[in-house]
Amino acid sequence: MSETWSVEEHLDDILRSVRPLEPIELQLLDAQGCVLVEDIPVPTSLPPFDNSSMDGYAVRTADVEGASEEFPAVLSVIGDVAAGAGDLPVVGPGQAARIMTGAAMPPGAEAVVPVEWTDGGLGGGPVDSMSARSASPEGAAGEVRVHRPVSAGRHVRPRGSDVRAGSLALGAGTVLGPPQVGLLAAIGRGSVRVRPRPRVVVLSTGSELVPPDEQLGSGQIYDSNSFALTAAARDAGAIAYRVGAVADDADTLRATIEDQLIRADLVVTSGGVSVGAYDVVKEVLSKIDEGSGSVEFRRLAMQPGKPQGFGLIGPDRTPLLALPGNPVSAYVSFELFVRPAVRALMGRASVRRETARARLETEEPLSSPDGKRQFLRGSYLPPAPGEARGSVRPVGGAGSHLVAALAQANVLIDVPEKTVRLAAGEEVTVVLLD
Numbered sequence: 071m072s073e074t075w076s077v078e079e080h081l082d083d084i085l086r087s088v089r090p091l092e093p094i095e096l097q098l099l100d101a102q103g104c105v106l107v108e109d110i111p112v113p114t115s116l117p118p119f120d121n122s123s124m125d126g127y128a129v130r131t132a133d134v135e136g137a138s139e140e141f142p143a144v145l146s147v148i149g150d151v152a153a154g155a156g157d158l159p160v161v162g163p164g165q166a167a168r169i170m171t172g173a174a175m176p177p178g179a180e181a182v183v184p185v186e187w188t189d190g191g192l193g194g195g196p197v198d199s200m201s202a203r204s205a206s207p208e209g210a211a212g213e214v215r216v217h218r219p220v221s222a223g224r225h226v227r228p229r230g231s232d233v234r235a236g237s238l239a240l241g242a243g244t245v246l247g248p249p250q251v252g253l254l255a256a257i258g259r260g261s262v263r264v265r266p267r268p269r270v271v272v273l274s275t276g277s278e279l280v281p282p283d284e285q286l287g288s289g290q291i292y293d294s295n296s297f298a299l300t301a302a303a304r305d306a307g308a309i310a311y312r313v314g315a316v317a318d319d320a321d322t323l324r325a326t327i328e329d330q331l332i333r334a335d336l337v338v339t340s341g342g343v344s345v346g347a348y349d350v351v352k353e354v355l356s357k358i359d360e361g362s363g364s365v366e367f368r369r370l371a372m373q374p375g376k377p378q379g380f381g382l383i384g385p386d387r388t389p390l391l392a393l394p395g396n397p398v399s400a401y402v403s404f405e406l407f408v409r410p411a412v413r414a415l416m417g418r419a420s421v422r423r424e425t426a427r428a429r430l431e432t433e434e435p436l437s438s439p440d441g442k443r444q445f446l447r448g449s450y451l452p453p454a455p456g457e458a459r460g461s462v463r464p465v466g467g468a469g470s471h472l473v474a475a476l477a478q479a480n481v482l483i484d485v486p487e488k489t490v491r492l493a494a495g496e497e498v499t500v501v502l503l504d
């Protein structure tokens with residue numbers, strides 16, 4: 071392999087080493103966003119019983135045949151069937167039961183007449199709702215005039231019409247989004263076996279770093295990377311732990327990393343990977359597990375994000391990604407390398423961000439370093455109706471300290487290694503960040 075690694079070579083090396091986490095049983099809501107590892111059969115059909123899709127009257131179809139507003143069918147109301155009612159009245163000839171949406175069809179009834187097709191038991195014209203039982207309990211008795219006929223099964227949701235007992239509700243490999251969580255609850259499953267969210271420990275390094283809200287001294291700056299990277303880890307699906315900035319001191323850094331390993335499935339550091347005299351991450355990590363493998367530092371043909379470290383550390387061979395300290399470099403590196411690693415730990419089939427092709431909008435042509443894959447920040451507009459491509463406009467310059475411009479961007483413009491110039495109107499690939 072060449073001394074300078076390509077983006078793809080570095081990513082492949084990471085993904086080769088990262089295995090999906092062992093599955094565990096999780097409560098439904100804790101399993102949201104996770105990958106299912108078991109097939110889930112449907113234990114009982116949905117709906118579990120024939121039920122009404124409307125508030126109205128459960129009737130026998132023969133009783134309302136030919137009914138009209140002028141010549142209504144007059145039925146005697148034998149009671150109410152509310153959703154959840156267990157004791158069902160039997161609807162005989164000439165009778166109707168007031169029924170609510172979701173309530174079980176009472177024996178004898180074949181269809182439901184919506185309340186709007188009746189006088190609601192009030193003896194007048196059509197009504198648009200039922201009177202509340204608490205306010206007028208007599209509505210559950212007396213007579214109702216039905217103004218329209220119904221055919222058998224009308225406004226009835228048959229048992230099993232959603233999904234049948236014994237069929238597959240969700241297959242192994244499904245990612246549990248809100249509708250899937252809802253389905254599992256609907257079939258009565260309270261917990262499932264999934265690959266858990268990885269626990270990602272984020273620590274930044276640098277003696278110049280101060281937490282937000284504190285007073286800055288001379289030469290100090292606020293630690294933004296640990297916040298951006300923790301947020302990015304959460305966004306990727308991880309449980310993220312932000313460890314405050316660690317000073318550029320080898321012993322402190324070594325002790326902090328060793329302490330954190332207990333709760334980490336993945337460690338991310340920022341800073342200290344360049345060639346300076348105080349770049350302690352490199353110093354500590356290249357020696358941390360000597361003999362049994364350690365973190366390897368390499369230069370990538372990439373801008374920003376040239377210096378990178380990757381390795382497996384500690385007794386559990388926990389993956390560690392050491393990102394460069396410049397804030398844009400750190401974030402872009404997270405998107406390109408850490409996010410896929412987090413997704414791989416989760417067992418997700420697709421680990422990369424989606425991309426799109428877009429038309430470049432720029433006043434001046436853009437230049438890009440020869441032999442480096444450049445990731446510029448861009449503001450992307452999706453295709454307008456009838457157009458095949460959206461458009462993208464660069465925000466800020468190439469500088470890897472430009473955090474304000476980064477906060478305006480919704481894509482990274484992916485400029486290939488060999489491209490040195492891009493003019494307005496050219497097509498580019500963009501990596502979608504949301």
Ligand SMILES: Nc1nc2c(c(=O)[nH]1)N[C@H]1C(S)=C(S)[C@@H](COP(=O)(O)OP(=O)(O)OC[C@H]3O[C@@H](n4cnc5c(N)ncnc54)[C@H](O)[C@@H]3O)O[C@H]1N2
Binds near residue numbers: 291296374377
């Ligand atoms: N002589 C050379 N100098 C540098 C090279 C090189 O090849 N030769 N590479 C440059 C590149 S590219 C990058 S990227 C940086 C990487 O440096 P480090 O990873 O060692 O990061 P630091 O030196 O610690 O910091 C760089 C920069 O970023 C600021 N920073 C760091 N951490 C944070 C944080 N948590 N929040 C906000 N800002 C942070 C830090 O103050 C520095 O300004 O090296 C180049 N140099």
Ligand code: MOO
Binds near residue numbers: 372374376394399
């Ligand atoms: O390549 Mo460094 O990672 O931006 O300035």
